Structures are given as C-alpha cells and as structure tokens.
Amino acid sequence: MNKNNVKEYNDNRGHIGLEYGRDAQLYFMGHKIASLAQSFGTPLYVYSADLIRSSLASLKTALGDRPHLICYSVKANSNLSIIKLMRELGCGADIVSGGELYRCLQSRLSADGIVFSGVGKSGLEIKEALEAGILLFSVESEAELMLISQIADGLGTRAKVSLRVNPSVEADTHPYISTGREHDKFGISHTKIIDLFKKASHWKGIQICGLACHIGSQILDVSAFGNASKVLASIGMQLERLGFLWEYLSLGGGLGIDYGDGKEPSVNDYVRSILNEVPLKSTKIILEPGRFLLGNAGILISQVILQKSNGGKKFYVVDAGMNDLLRPALYKSKHKILSHCILSESQRQNTSPADLVGPVCESGDFFAQNYHLPRLNAGDYVVICSTGAYGFSMSSNYNSRCRGAELLIDGNFSYLIRRREKYEDLVRLELEYSEER
Numbered sequence: 001m002n003k004n005n006v007k008e009y010n011d012n013r014g015h016i017g018l019e020y021g022r023d024a025q026l027y028f029m030g031h032k033i034a035s036l037a038q039s040f041g042t043p044l045y046v047y048s049a050d051l052i053r054s055s056l057a058s059l060k061t062a063l064g065d066r067p068h069l070i071c072y073s074v075k076a077n078s079n080l081s082i083i084k085l086m087r088e089l090g091c092g093a094d095i096v097s098g099g100e101l102y103r104c105l106q107s108r109l110s111a112d113g114i115v116f117s118g119v120g121k122s123g124l125e126i127k128e129a130l131e132a133g134i135l136l137f138s139v140e141s142e143a144e145l146m147l148i149s150q151i152a153d154g155l156g157t158r159a160k161v162s163l164r165v166n167p168s169v170e171a172d173t174h175p176y177i178s179t180g181r182e183h184d185k186f187g188i189s190h191t192k193i194i195d196l197f198k199k200a201s202h203w204k205g206i207q208i209c210g211l212a213c214h215i216g217s218q219i220l221d222v223s224a225f226g227n228a229s230k231v232l233a234s235i236g237m238q239l240e241r242l243g244f245l246w247e248y249l250s251l252g253g254g255l256g257i258d259y260g261d262g263k264e265p266s267v268n269d270y271v272r273s274i275l276n277e278v279p280l281k282s283t284k285i286i287l288e289p290g291r292f293l294l295g296n297a298g299i300l301i302s303q304v305i306l307q308k309s310n311g312g313k314k315f316y317v318v319d320a321g322m323n324d325l326l327r328p329a330l331y332k333s334k335h336k337i338l339s340h341c342i343l344s345e346s347q348r349q350n351t352s353p354a355d356l357v358g359p360v361c362e363s364g365d366f367f368a369q370n371y372h373l374p375r376l377n378a379g380d381y382v383v384i385c386s387t388g389a390y391g392f393s394m395s396s397n398y399n400s401r402c403r404g405a406e407l408l409i410d411g412n413f414s415y416l417i418r419r420r421e422k423y424e425d426l427v428r429l430e431l432e433y434s435e436e437r
C-alpha cells in the first residue's frame with residue numbers, strides 16, 4: 001500500500017490542550033491521560049473549563065463593544081454542568097427542544113437568554129417555552145408562526161419572534177450539516193420573508209423583532225457567513241420601511257474548528273465578515289456557537305481491547321464504539337488520534353496501516369481507517385481528539401452498551417459530571433408486559 005494514502009497516527013505533537021510531558025506521558029491541560037483513565041475508567045469524555053473559557057473570550061473580544069448575546073448551542077454538549085458553566089460565563093442558550101429547555105432551567109440558566117430554534121416545535125414545547133419566558137423563538141415556517149401566535153394569544157401573552165431566513169447560501173461542509181441551501185428543510189425562503197411579514201405583523205400573539213439564520217456547521221470559509229448576513233441585512237432594511245423594529249439579528253452557529261489538520265478560521269475574520277454587512281449598530285447580534293466553544297475543549301479516552309487481522313487488514317478494537325462517538329460513522333469525520341505515551345523513533349518508523357474500530361456490530365463502527373498505527377497492546381489508551389461537541393450528546397445505548405462517564409477539569413480540579421452507566425440504567429424505563437388482561 002502506498003504510504004502516502006494513509007494518515008499519520010501520532011506525530012508526537014499533541015493537539016489543542018494535549019501535550020506530551022518530560023515523562024513521555026500525554027497530558028490534557030495538565031492531567032495525565034493514563035491517570036484519568038485509571039481513576040474514572042474508559043470510555044471517558046473529558047472537558048476542559050479553561051479551554052471553553054478561552055474560546056468564548058476570543059469570540060467576545062472579536063465582538064468588542066457591539067451589542068451582542070452569545071447563546072450557547074446546547075445540542076453540542078448538553079450536560080447540566082456544561083450549561084451551568086456557560087451560564088456562569090454570561091451566555092444564554094440556543095435550544096431546539098423542550099428537553100433542552102428543561103436542561104437549561106435545571107441549570108438555572110435564565111429563560112430571558114434563551115432562543116428556541118428548530119423546524120418542528122410542538123404545541124406543548126411552544127407553551128412550555130412561553131410559560132418559562134424565553135427571549136425569542138426563531139421561527140422556521142408560516143405554519144409555526146401561526147401556531148405560536150395562537151398559543152401565545154391563548155395564554156394572554158405576545159411571543160417575541162425572529163424569522164429564520166433560508167438565505168440560499170452554500171457553505172463548504174458535510175451535506176448533513178449544511179442548513180442554508182435553498183432545498184434544505186430549514187428556515188423560510190429569503191424570497192418569502194417580506195410577504196410573510198406583511199401578512200403576519202399584525203397577528204395578536206407575536207411581535208416580529210428579529211431575523212435569524214444558521215447556514216450549517218463546521219464551516220471553515222468565513223465568507224459564507226458574510227454572504228448570509230448580506231442577505232439578512234438586505235431583507236432587514238426592506239422590512240424597516242414596513243415598520244419592522246429590528247432588535248435582534250441572529251447569525252446562528254457554525255464556526256468550524258481544527259480537527260487536527262491545522263485548518264481553522266480566524267475568529268476575527270468570522271466576526272468581521274458578519275458585522276461588515278450589518279448596517280444598524282444598535283441591533284443586538286446573537287451568535288449561537290456550539291462546536292467552536294466545546295469541540296476542541298473535549299477528548300474521548302478509550303482503551304485498546306485487542307488486535308486482530310482479517311483479509312490482510314489489521315484492526316485495533318477499542319472499548320469506545322460508534323454509540324459513544326457517532327461522528328465518524330455519520331459524517332466520515334476525521335479525528336486526530338493520540339497514544340497515551342510518546343512513541344519512540346523506532347515505534348514511529350515501524351507503523352503499519354490499520355483501522356481503529358469499536359466493538360459495535362456495524363462495519364461503520366470505526367474511528368480511523370487506514371491509519372499508520374504503531375503496534376498497540378491490549379490495555380493501551382488512545383485519545384480521540386476534538387470530541388467535546390457532538391460527542392456525548394449524540395451518543396446512544398445501541399448494542400445495549402452502557403455509556404461512559406463525563407469529567408470536567410478546571411485547573412487542578414476534576415469533577416465527575418456524569419457517572420458511567422450501569423446495566424440497571426439500560427432497562428430503567430422499560431416495563432414488563434403482563435399476560436393478565
């Protein structure tokens with residue numbers, strides 16, 4: 001096999017927050033990987049509060065004195081302690097379900113910082129959000145606008161809404177996480193917003209006070225954000241002539257991160273590309289980052305179970321599976337993989353192409369395919385990098401596998417923020433049918 005077709009397993013250089021120490025051991029923000037794995041078991045998700053803080057700070061610095069609200073996108077990582085940390089850092093939240101609303105309220109995040117997006121909010125979810133007093137609904141269709149108006153009117157209130165525009169913008173990302181193209185299910189076509197405003201602005205249960213969009217996720221070319229804001233700015237100015245009070249402009253999330261290939265957009269360029277297009281300085285900019293805040297603030301530690309070969313191909317089977325981290329199976333995403341201790345020069349030279357796979361009964365259950373892996377032994381630990389966002393939150397119990405634990409580290413401290421599941425947890429909600437009728 002051509003060596004150029006296979007990817008390097010371990011360049012011994014670490015990754016964001018991950019460094020090899022003088023003892024040749026890998027550390028995540030000062031915590032030794034092997035010790036974390038031994039203390040808390042594997043698979044283990046570990047998040048760094050300091051890395052989350054520094055990403056947020058860079059975004060806030062770029063926004064400067066422009067009025068803004070950062071609504072953390074809860075779907076990226078919905079652990080209560082992560083939401084609590086976001087609240088303490090002054091963030092609001094972007095939610096897409098009643099469950100996420102519940103999590104935010106449990107974390108005592110103030111409802112007046114919550115924006116509710118999503119193409120299919122149920123009547124019950126709308127009612128719950130109105131009763132909680134959320135800041136804004138990001139409305140994705142005329143039917144939904146009508147439903148919100150009716151429910152709010154019935155409750156004797158008026159819902160603040162922004163219209164989520166589908167700007168028909170291409171973002172260079174995986175099709176499953178591209179959301180701003182004309183034929184995507186998201187938002188209201190940019191060609192229909194003005195007519196909808198004319199029709200609905202007098203409806204009793206709503207106050208249209210913003211425009212929103214979210215064009216996708218893991219976007220590295222920031223010009224796509226500029227293109228989307230341009231569309232929204234133009235619609236906003238036309239609406240102003242019709243009496244629209246433009247309080248909020250939400251540009252969603254989507255800013256991409258470095259998954260180990262060194263490709264990473266500049267936060268300043270990102271913010272500039274948005275703000276350049278927005279004429280009104282008084283409009284509050286809402287950003288809804290998820291991946292940008294959490295992605296590189298988290299890792300997944302897993303342990304090698306065994307090595308096997310089939311059809312001339314080598315596999316290392318680890319104890320994390322696609323139920324723990326779905327991204328490689330779902331999006332063919334690439335994550336940098338590091339071993340828990342530095343590789344000697346001879347180990348680095350003596351690599352062979354292999355797949356790193358999980359124990360789940362699916363051939364799509366892999367973390368790396370065709371990687372130059374050094375010889376790994378049963379019991380070794382591997383770190384799957386950049387897994388703080390859309391890692392645990394997309395996990396499942398498929399194959400009746402207990403999900404691993406989650407740990408938050410902050411300076412020298414570590415907090416277990418979700419305990420490892422037990423077999424009892426797997427069946428806790430299930431009821432045995434009875435033959436007695």
Ligand SMILES: Cc1ncc(COP(=O)(O)O)c(C=O)c1O
Binds near residue numbers: 073117252290291292
């Ligand atoms: C409406 C909305 N806002 C924000 C986000 C967060 O995106 P990201 O994690 O890429 O920042 C999403 C993700 O799907 C979304 O749908």
